[in-house]
Structure formats: structure tokens, C-alpha cells
Amino acid sequence: MQRLKGKTGRFRGNLSGKRTEYTGRTVISPDPNLRITEVAIPVLMARVLTYPERVSYHNIEKLRQCIRNGPNKHPGANFIIQSDGTKLHLKYADRRIAARDLKHGCVVERHLEDGDIVLFNRGPSLHRMSIMSHRARIIPWRTLRFNESVCNPYNADFDGDEMNLHVPQTEEARTEAFMLMGVQNNLCTSKNGEILVASTQDFLTSSFLVTRKDTFYDRSYFTLLCSYLGDAMENIDLPTPALIKPIEIWTGKQLFSVLIRPNACTKVFLNLTVEEKIYMKLKERDKKAITVLEETMCPNDGFVYFRNSELLCGQVGKKTLGNGNNEGMFPVLIRDYNSHAAASCMNCLAKFSARFIGNHGFSIGVDDVQPGESLNQKKKITIDEGYEKCHELIALYSKGDLIPQPGCNRAQTLESQISCLLNKLRETAGDDCMSTLHWRNSPLIMSQCGSKGSPINISQMVVCVGQQSVGGRRAPNGFIDRTLPHFPINSKTPAAKGFVANSFYTGLTATEFFFHTMGGREGLVDTAVKTAETGYMSRRLMKGLEDLSVFYDQTVRNASGGIVQFVYGDDGMDPVKMEGKGGRPLNLDQLFMKVMATCPQRGHDTLSPELILQMLNDKLSGQDASSGGCSDKFKEMLRKFFEDRIKMLRSTWRALQLDEDRVGKRDSSIEERVAADISGISAKQLQVFLDTCLSRYHSKIIEAGASIGAIGAQSIGEPGTQMTLKTFHFAGVASMNVTLGVPRIKEIINAVKKISTPIITTELLSEQDELFAAKVKCSIEKVVLGEVAAAIKIVLRSNQPHLVVELDMQRTERYMGISSDTVQLSILNDPKIKLKSEHVRVIDETKLRIYPTGTDKSKLQLELHNLKSMLPKLIVKGISTVERAVVNPVLRRDGTFDRYNLLVEGTNLLKVLGTPGVDAKRTKSNHILEVNKTLGIEAARRSIIDEIRYTFENNNMMIDLRHMMLLADLMTYKGEILGITAGGIAKMKSSVLMLSSFERASEHLFNASYAGREDQIEGVSECIIMGIPKQLGTGILKVRQRLQDLPEFKYQPDPILL
Template sequence: MTMTVRLQLQPAKLVFPKPVRLWTGKQIFSLILKPNKKCKVLANLRTKGRAYTSGEEMCSSDSFVNIRNSQLLAGVMDKSTLGSGGKANIFYVLLRDWGEDAATTAMWRLSRMASAYMMNRGFSIGIGDVTPSHGLLRLKRELLDAGYKKCDEFIKSQEAGRLQCQPGCTDEETLEAVILKELSVIRDRAGKACLQELDPSNSPLIMALSGSKGSFINISQMIACVGQQAISGHRVPNGFEDRALPHFERHSKTPAAKGFVENSFYSGLTPTEFFFHTMGGREGLVDTAVKTAETGYMQRRLVKSLEDLCLHYDMTVRNANGDIVQFLFGGDGLDPTYMEGNGCPVELQRVWDNVKANHPFRNEKPMSAADIVEGSEVLLNSAEFECCSEEFRNQLKSFVEKQAKKWSDIHEGWSLTCPVIYELERITLSQLIHFFQSCREKYLNARIEPGTAVGALAAQSIGEPGTQMTLKTFHFAGVASMNITQGVPRIKEIINASKNISTPIITAHLENDTDPEFARQVKGRIEKTTLGEVSEFIEEVYVPYDCFLLIKLDIERIRLLKLEVDAESIKFSICTSKLKIKPTQVIVQSPSVVTIRPPSNSKESIDFAMRSLKEALPSVVIMGVPNVNRAVIHEEIDKGVKKYKLLVEGDNLRDVIATRGVKGTKCSSNNTYQVFATLGIEAARATIMSEIKLVMENHGMSIDHRHPMLVADLMTSRGEVLGITRHGLAKMKESVLNLASFEKTADHLFDAAYYGQTDAITGVSESIIMGIPMTVGTGLFKLFSLTLRSKNQNPVRLQKRALLFADPSFHTNTIKSAG
């Protein structure tokens, strides 16, 4: 198909010495959006690209995109502005502001042009693209030598006992953490050197920069260094008698012996490096295979329990029995499909910029800042905006106030010094009215329709990102050794409402969060401390006519750990422990010495009693919450101020909140059941929502908050936290066929037959089984016909009425207008 377009602009580039006029890429792209003056599409977009550094339009890598009235003025178009997903996408802007046709036409033009360009010019990769230069090889060797030297120093200092332990880590764990950090720095630096050495026309580099395929890590692995091979997030573990492979010395901790690959794919891997690389690769394959089954079952459970939730005509979300799960879907009754910015129906800044660019109203005088605020108040309080929620009106109000302040700053001194900016930023009454009308229209379009199967949508929206997650992922919560479960296992824990989760962590904020000494004191109050940890020694003492255990306390250690214990409190802890020791048996000799006599009326021999007591005493808890294994002080910088909080590894939320020095109102736990037992059902609901959101964010995904909200509401709708499992489902659902179509089919059917249960056939699964229309979507509403009766109870004959299209006058008009 040939197509002729009369272009309205001239080539912008003039190349010397032979004066040749050339088109720029930005002009070509502008033509894709708006090929001629007849085209009414005036798209506007300002956003950062993938390679953005600083300075907006003055960005050194030209990665700040500025499209004004469909003219690409600055920036390189890459995956962030052309690819799928994300709100900073030109096709998304076209879809939202100019409709489906404008977006699809622009996509069609771009794909036609790109394929024609590729056919004429070609795009391929050869061995020359990944051949390292001599300079790069020299730099790589220097980096490796320096890195290996540092690793050797770390190993020697650990063997000599000089390596300072990281918070919450043993010296072994600390060594692994510092070596891993050093080795990852080698690969990163080698990768950066690669990028500087490569020519801008290098094909892998073009793909990585634009985001079409591959990354900078792939390039550096091909050219410079493959890097550390990780298994379950750690270096390759020992397998062959204290070593990873028999080719290395026993107990060797050198980079090469624990899976560091210093070669690139270009130079080729050594046999041991190849073996380590296949170990890392195998983990990925197993992970993928297991993950498919895990996520598939998880999604099936979600869909099965949420399938019958749908939006009714009173805007409530109800299940098949008519029980209310949400009084208003998502709290605002808006459709997630139509959301623009951060779950909001209108991306206010973009609409504001769009109105200023498309509707300049040059003949009108600009308004003052006070007039803008006053005008917005009048418009928001008008009858037109009564259909909008109060939250949305408040958002609009605060946004306009912010813009008015910005305008007053410009208005003061820029009208004379910089008339261009003054003209661009001026705001007129017509522009303000147009802005509010656009926002209202978008809000009304975004309202969700009754009949929408919101449950199935929520289940799919949580289940689908699960397929993109890795199975064994750990996220370091600010501390090297404190792993928290992430990915699919974590989502499973949340929706199963597990009572015992794999990594329970309580985040405790402190009453004084700027003092590290105070944080150490509170840590000492929470963390479980045993007698053995604060004793220099525990000895059996035998003297004539007497024998006892002598406990020597390490006073210096107690002082350093900020523990609020002394000999008397230790005596109390020993007497209240499970050892059943009476206060008369324990004598405090001095602040650092305590003696304990064995019970005199014991059936065992004195010798046996002494030895069993000596073995049991070191494990007596003298301070802290018994089922808290450890607490780690987490340091973070907030507005230039160092702030401290505690990350507590354990399940006892109630005791942590009650600890002196902890700000109880700001404590949170990732164990939903613990939160429910301590703070109630509403807190549990909030925890489910925040935890699902956190897992998604840690994997670089974002889902609309309305979907996790619906799942959380369903799980907590019965007043207790019910998991989305066969047990939770049985308590949520009443339909026999629904339960039988999920799990334990024979059991449910047998029980139903035995007890004579009935099924009203109202849900989705039951309707499908029975082959009748389900009550979601267009099957939700029902038509009632009212039979008119006369006074003597006889039906009134209805008059036959002519159909609308049988009306002759209508028919004539239609023919005329068609003609």
C-alpha cells in the first residue's frame, strides 16, 4: 500500500563543507505523531529517559524527553518512552488524551518506518562487537589484581581475628559479605570500562542503551568478566570435603575456589569456571520449573475464592450470597484500568501542561495567583463537581494552589527579564476552566461499571506478576545477614495467612530515634540474653562438707552491651526459670560472683546434680523477650539526620510493643496473624495490603492498590484472618458445588448428600457446572415485567404500539440525512 503525505516542514540539518540539507531523527519522530497540519493530535510529554543524568533538557546523554504539541524538542526515545508499561509513555499519552485510534496509528507508523529502516540498513552482531581492546584487557588485569589482593587481606585478617564483625553477623558471615562486595565491584568497574571503550555504533551497546534487549551486565560478561556465580544468593558452597571442587585446597576461601569467573565469554572459561557457571545456570532452570507449578496453583486458589465477587448497582462489592465484602470498590469506586498517576484517575501535572500548550488563549489577560486560587474554589464548589469524591477535589485544590504559587514566583520578576518563560507559564481564566473540565471528564470516565468481575480481575492482577518473580530471592533489609523471604514464597505466606512464617521481622521505632546509645539500651531489653553469654566462667567447687557452682559474671561485657542486669536480677531469673531452684539455694557473694547449691533432697547423686545444673545454667534467659533470637540496629538517614530503629527477628509483637523505649504506636510486623492477635482485624487487613505491595515493589513491579485491598477485605471479612486455602475457602463459601469443584470433591459431595444440604446455584462455578448464565457482568441485572390489572382483577390488554423505526416521519428524515 503506497501512501503520499505532503510534509509541512523543511529539513533542519545543514551539513558542511558541501551544503546538504538533512532531516534530524527528532523531526522524523515528530512526523510520526503529527504528519501534517490537518492532524489534530497535539501530544505533550516531559519525562526522564533511561540514561538520564541531570539538567533536564541540558542532559549530557540527551535523555530528557520533551514533546510539546507533538514536536519532539529534546531527548532520545527509548524503552521507557516507547515500550510497554509505565505512565511516561508517548503511546499511553496518546491513548489517554486522544483515544485508541491516535495511539494505534502512531504505533503503526513507527513500526512501518522502523522495519523499512532495518531492511535497508541492517542490524547484526559479530565477534568484532565483543572483542576487547588492549587498554581494556590491561585495565581488567589491574582491577583483578587489586581485588584479589584485598580479598587475601580480608582472609588473613579473619584468620588472625582482626576482622571487625558487621552488625548481627559472625566473623565468617562478615568475611563472605565483604568478599562478595569486593568481587561485585570488580565486575561493575570492568563493565563501566567496557562501555567507555565501545564505539557508539556498537550493536550490543545500542540494544542495552535503548532497552530493546540485554543489559550492561551481559555486555561486560561477553567482553570483560563473567563475575561471581551465586547459589541461593551466596558464593558456591563446599561439597568435596571442605572445598567446592577437588581442584582447590581444603578450606580455601579465595575468589577462584568459591566460584568467581575472571574470564569473559570471549576469552573462554577454564574447566573449573565452566563447572561453577553450570551450577549457577542449573539453579535458574530448577527455579523456573518449580516456580511455574507454585504460581499456577497460587493463581488457581486466588481465582477460585475471588471469582464470585462483583460490583453491584449500589456500588458495593458482594459475593454470590449477597454478603458485602466492600462498601465501595477500592474506597473510591474507580476502575484501575483508567488510572493515570499513582492510582489517581488524572495525572494533574500532565493535563495542566497539556492545557497550557494546546489552549494558549493569547488574547486573554493572565490571572494573578490569588485569582487562580479563588477561581478554583468557585469551580470545585459548583454543582458540576458534586459527582467527584472529596479526596479528588482536595487533590485538585492543593495542586492548583501549588501551581498558583509557582506562577506568582515567575510573575514577580520574569515578565520583563524573560518574556518567553512568562508567555509559557501564564494562566488565563479559560485555561483554568478547561483544566477543570478535562479533570472532571477523566474522573467520570474512570468510574467503575456495575457488573464488573472485580474479584477475578484482582486474582489475575496478583497472580500474573507472580509468574515474573524469582522463587528464591532474598532482600537484605539494611543488614547483610538479615534475610527476609521475598518473591513467590512470601506471596504464598501472605495469602495462606500462615501463623508461623519463615522470617518474622518486627520493625520497632524508638521514642528517641537519634541516639545510638539509647538504641543499644532498647536492643538489650528486647534481645534474648542467656546467662552463658555474660559469664566469664561457671565452675564446680568442691570443699570439705560443701559443694556449689560458682558463676563469675563478665561485668565489662554487661556494660558494653548496655544490659540492665546485675547479680540480683540474675538471681531472680535463675529462680523463675524451669530449673526449679529455690531462692535459698542462690547466694549473691559480690556484684560479679553468684553461687548456687544443688538441691539437698534430690534423688540423684550430688555429682550428677552438679553436672546437670552446670549444663542447664548457661541457657537460662536473664534479659529480653524469650522467643526473640536477635535484634539489629538499623541506621537510616532522613533529611540529613541519622535515625535508628530496631529490626527484631521474632514473633512476639505484644512484648516488643510493651518494651520500655519502644514507640508502640509505630511498631509493625510482617506476620499477619501476630498483628491480628495483638492489634485486631483492621491492622491485619492493612498488613496484608502493605506486605503484598512491598513484595511487588522489591521485584520492580507495581499493581493497583485496589487489587490487594480486595484480597485483604475478603480474607478479613468474617472477623478473623482466613487464608485462601481449602480450609479458609470452606469458611468463606457456602456452595457445595463451588467447594467440590476446588479440592476434596468426594468429601464435599458425600457430606452434602448425607446432611441433605441444598445449593442455590448463585456463584460462577456452580452456574458453569449447571450450564446457566452466571450473575456477573451482563448476567447481573434482571428484567421484571409488571402485569397491569384492572379493578376487577382482569389483566388489561396492552395497546399495540408502532415501533420507532416503523415511524414514517423518522424514516423520511433518515433517508434525507443519508442522502
């Protein structure tokens, strides 16, 4: 059994994964002159790695030359396999005779040559884009090289990383690798449809510098830059100069127009608007006393606008050219044209950027982060003012005058307010720093274009490092009531609790350096622990979801044919092809802008709003939309889009005081024609737009055989490696923590019975009334007698000893509705105390007497002491499983007040829903098993989806909802919640081989042999172990031919030729 189990056992070490031949591994290096689809392979490696090519009429002379060259000269060959199967080693054979005797049908194991398909991989393989196919390019030297644009999917850098190379050995394998795994077909990630293969670092910096609005070039330099775009193989039409007198000069923006559309034969018309990182919003402009302009007129030139492949305005950066979005230049090129157009632009931009920045020069030094005298003065004033405010708060706390925040005590309130002050202090210092830097400052340029760094990094280098946090809080007391021996006992000043006022340029003091190492160490430990946690989580997800695929009837089934979803993601769309935000299939605004630009209004009558809606309804009720499979949600989205366009149309005409019926007609006035050109829609434009929408929608339907289970597992597992392990503060409530990050994802997919921070978000029937919220809070929150009792005394009398409970009137008023009668009722109902009504007497509003039940005088004193110890813990009001409830003011996105709700820390959703004043329809819990118990399996499924999405969004990670829906459906499709654990997967699947390859191999094998179970070999793991094709992807198809009853084929002349 020892040989079977574990990572190095037979199942995991030899059957599920094997060591392979025809592989290579070495260090990687960058080469911007290579295409993104290419990988440079050293000649040394190419001579060892071979491909078995069959001899035919077309390649016999080439292969004879390879044989003559032999194994030591590239391009050569190592072996010949004759038709009878004998193998000839060319190192020892006479190569001239072997080349002469070569016949058709033989197989020559030749060296790798330019254009061969190879698989390129970097471990850890966290998602499917960690292994892709490239075309080989045989080059001298000893490292594997590729274009830097392809670093993101591999998560590769060039600080000593090594990568692996695999050479497919059959034509079928090469074809599948090229079509399914090719870089050009995997530019976007299946996690959320965002572009992943895109420009990075130096490429972004070069583009940012070239497209500045004050950058001009004369003819000689502009043509030189145009020549950088390629390898002197392209025809380039020079655009019209931006300025003609006194000399012809071109702008840097025109260079981008040449990049996208180098000549008139290139039919690529890019239409795009992007708000870059340096885009200044209207509110920010108002602060800087700039008049309110249109959104397109950004003073920083941050609004990028391409119209018909011409860059009209904007300084391009990461949002336009980089990865991590689906609204930039490359995603739009992929959608509007094809991946070849995007790849071609990437190749040209990489070559241009590397050559331009090499000549232009770009470096960073100590001088770039040296603060000026005025900045030092500003920083000193800012920090002195911030420290003064902190000392005032500490003084208030010491006197006991600090007013606590809702749900917090005074110490927690002090920490919350000081942390807030210190964070604002660093932000203010950072803003001062950014405003004083010259626009040519290298760190500033890199931060603005998104190539590297952020304003926080720059402000830490120049002015102030800021607060160092440990576990999400200020530095804890490590010694006796202080952080370090250098500070007084119980000191809460910023310097004593980890605030670093110095910058990296000025250098840190000894105590500041120590606090900084505390914060850094936490990051290192967090990363190390996280790797193991998320790795195991990803493996479990993959094992649970691996055999789910889409069938031809659009259902999602497992290997044994059990239905998990009737339609994938409720709409059957492929996540990798999504264009809009939030997993929407189309970005209608961008598509409409393209149609308006490429299909002009001129010469066509403008449609009235009624005609627009009529044409839309006719199209949506036609065969393409109804029988073609457009979802009702998509139709509603189209209708909503046109309703908004019509509102804009009417408001434009109303503002210009034009007649609705005359706008856009052939005999209309100049004003009416201008209005029609600005906002009107012609019949042709509407037809083209609707046809494009419907065809694109149908092209985004997921293909049958797609292994969505494996993709979903990777899409949830891979971002988990970037998540944190910390527990976060709940929004606005300093003392209420909520588990997020990796621990929360583990809780959800493990379906644990007792979660670490159960919280019920309770919505109220009267959500604007704070007093009403406080009343409901008092009904829910657990109150024990010890919190409201002023005293609990034992009164020893000779005739009748008893307990006296005195209530504190101020406390009972605060908790609303607690009186002597309610306390009496609670005592009588408590099963542990076991008293009857004659033993508990109410004296007045604030006093009760409790008599012991026993008659034995020797035991009376013991019974009284037991009662005295139990009574403070007696629950007199609220729900026993609720620790506390906090009234939470919910804010809108703009920071204004929206409503009140309650954050209830604890369980028992059923009692909370039954509390008067609670809106049961909108109240929800983050405890999934409790939701299942209270509201049923469908509510639990919805809760799983919402909780996973909330956890990822808190880490600023966007994952397509369809992946979460698939996981939730798998966990609930059996009618109960099954965790993705060894026990849960055993209930989902019955395959012995699959379960043995996961965990507890010996246990599963013994049980199966004892019960005489059979394995149908249907799932992915079983097929890999047995070495047979699996029933998903290209393996879902079977080609068969009916041999009997075939119709007789009659040769007839082709009627078309006649």
C-alpha cells in the same frame, strides 16, 4: 469417587472446562505488516473453521457464491441448515441447485473470511490478556501470524510456540468478544494500568537509529521513508525542511512528527516529556566535567519532548515507545484521544520499522564484543587492585583483626565485604567497557534503546563475567572445606569462591566454567519449581476471589450478596485506567502541559494567585465535583498541585523583579508578557484544565458488573511466575535473612501460624541516638546465662554440695543491666528449675551459689548435673521469643543517614510494644496472625496489604494497591484471618459444587448429601458447571418488560419537525 476427583475428574476435566469445536492450533510467526487487531489465518485452517451466517436480503448473493465454491475452495461453505433444521453437506450435494434454492432464514456454515472475529489464546493463560479477540485475515501458508507488538500480553516468542484459535458462533458472542476482548480495548493491563501492547525489539532499534540528532535525509529518501509508514492509502503532508540551503533536508525526528500527525486533518496533538534510558542526570554530568545545564539539555539527547505532535528533541527508545510504563507515547495517546489513535501509530511504526531496518541493516557478530588493547589493560589493573584488597581482608580475618559488622560474626563480615568489593569490581570493569564502545556498536545500541540486553550483558561478553552466586552467596564448600580440589583448604580468595575474571569473548577456565554452571543450574531448578508453586497459588486465588464483583451501589459483593468492600479500593476507581504513579487517577503534570500547549496564553490576561485559588475552590465546591463523586483525596491532590504551581509562578516573577499585579495585563511591558507566557495561567486555560480533570476523573470510575475478583487474582498470580524463590538478605544486615518472593506470598495468603522469618521493625522514641537504640536493643534481645557466665561449676563438699555461677564482667557490661541480682531473680522465676529464694544466694557482684532442693544424698549429684545442664539455657534478660535484635541505621534515598531503628528477629509483638523507649505507634511486625492477636483485625488487614506490596516491590514489580486491598478484605471480612486454602475457602463459601470443583470433591459431596444441603447456583464455578449465565459482567443485567398497565401510546406529530 475416583472419576470425580482430580485434574482429569468430572468436575475439573469435564464440567469446569471442556474440549470445544471450531478451534484451531498451529505454530505462530511474526508479520509486522498486519494491524495489531489482526491475525493471519492459513487458508487450510479457514476452510475447516466455519461461521453459521443466516441468509438475509443483504447477503444472499454472497452466500450463494460461497455454496457454489463448496468446501474445497475458499471462500466457500461446508453446510446448509434449512429452516426445518435439516443439514445439507455440500461435499456430496449438487451445489448449483443448493445455491439456486437458498432461501431467507436458512443458515449457511461458510468458511472464515477477512474481518471475522476470532479469539486468539496462548497457554498458560496467566491473565485475561492471554486470550483476546482479533479480526481474521486469510492468507496462504501454514502458520498463524500476528504483529510483534502483541507478543507481550501473550508472552509469546517465535521459537516454535503454538497458539490456539476459537471462532465464536453467534452474533452476540462476536459482539461481546469484539467489545470486551478486542486487542484495541485491552492495550493496558489491569494489573497497574501500564501499557502492554507496544513496540518491541526491532521496532525500538529502528526508532532509536532514525531519531539520532545527526540523522538527515534529502527529499527523495525522506518521502520514501514516509511511504514506509502505510500502504499508500494515507495522505501525508510533508513538514517544512529542517535545513533549506544548500539543499532541502529533513531530520529523522520529523519522521516521527509525520507518524503521529500525517496531515493537517488529523487532530492529534501529542504533548509529552520522557527521560529515556540514555538520559544523563545532572549529577552524572558533573562527574564528566560538563557544566550544569537545565534538565532538558541532555548531552546524550535522552530528554524526549513532544509538543503538539512535533518531536522537538530526544532519541526515542523503550520508555517512549515500549511496554511497562504509563507515561510513554502510546498511553498518553490512549488517554488524550482513544485507543484507535494509539493502535494506528503502532501499526504505522511496525510497518516503517520492519522496512527501514531491512534496508538499513542491523546485525551482531563476534567483532562487536572484541575488547581493545587499552580496555584489556584497564581490566587487568582493575582486577589486580580488587584482588589485592580481597587478600588484605582475608589476611585481617586470618589474624583475627577484622572488625565484625553489627549483627554479624567475623566470617559473615568477611563474606559481606568481599562480595561488595567484587560487585564493585565488575561494575567498574563494565563502566570502562561501555565508555570505550563506539556508538555504532550493535549490542550498545540495543542496550541503550531498551530493545534487548543490558550493560551487564555487554560487560560480561566483553570484559568480565563477575561473581557467580549460589543461593544468594558465593560458591559454597562442596568438598572438605573447599569448593573444588583445585584450591587449598579453607581458601576464601575470589577465584576459589566463584569469581569469573574472564569474559565470554576470551573464554572461561575449567574452574570458572564449573562455577558458572552452578549458577546456571540454580536458575533452571528455580524456574521449574516456581512454575508448579505459582500455578497452584494462582488457582487458589482465583477460586477464592472469582465471584467478587462491583454492584450498582458501588459495593463489592460475593455471589450470595455478602459485602466485602463498601467502595472498591476505597475510591471506586478502575486500576486499568489509572494514569499517575502509585495508582493515582490522573497525571496532572502531563495534563497541564497539554492544556498549556493546545490552549495558548496569548491574548488572555494572566490570573493572580488569589484568583487561581478562588476559581479552583468554586469549581471543586460546584455540582460536578461535590455531587459528581470526586473523592476528598483527589480534591486535595488538585489543591496541592496548584499550590506548587503558584509557588513556581511567584518565584519566576521574583527572579525577574516584576510586579505581581501587572504581569499578563494588556498594557504590561515586554518582560512582564514574557513572564506571563512562561509561567502564567489564563482563565480559559484554568477552566479547560479543571473541566478536563473532572470529566476524566468521572470516566475512570469502575463500571458495575466488573469482575474485579478474577482480575485481582490474576494481577497477583501472574507476576508471581516472574518472582524468585530465594531468601534475601535484609537491607544492610548481612546475617539477617528475610523470606521474600514466592515463599513469602504463600505465607501471607495461606495465613500460616509459624512464618519462617518473623521480624518486628521497631521504631524508637529517640531515633537519632545510637546509644539509646543500643539500650533498647539490650532490653529486647534474649540473653541466656551461658552468654554472660564465665563459668558454672559443681562444688562437691561433704556438708553442702552446690553450684557456683561466675559472671564475666565484660559480657555483662556489653548487655547492660545484667548483675548477680537479676540472674537470681531469673532463676527463681523459671518454672522448669523450681528453686526458692533460700536455694539461691548472691555472694558478690559476679558470683552466685545455688543449692539443690533435695535431701536424699544419693540423688544430690544427679540434681546438680541437671541444674548445670539447664542453667546455660536460662533467659536472664530480654524476651524469650526474640532470637536477636540489630541496631539498623536507616538511610534516605540519596544515601544520607535518616534515623536508627531495631530489627527484631522473633515474635511477641505485645512485649516489644511495651518495652520502654519503643514507639508503639510506628512499630510493626511481618507476622500477620500476631498483629491480629495484638492490635486487631483492621491492623491485620493493613499488614496484609503492606507485606504483599513490600514483597512485590522488592522484585521491582508494581501492582495496583486496589488488588491487594481486595485480597486483604476477603481474608479478614469475616472477623478472623482466613487463608486462601481449602480450609479457608470452605469457611468463606457454602456452595457444594464450587467446593467440589476446588478440592476434596468426595468429602464435600458426602457431607452435603448427609446434611441435605441445597446449592443456590449463584457463583461463577457453579454457573459454569450448570451451563447458565453468571451474575457478573454483562450477566448482571436483566431486561424485563411490564406487560400490564402500559400507558396507551398516542401518535402525534413531532414538534421539532414542525
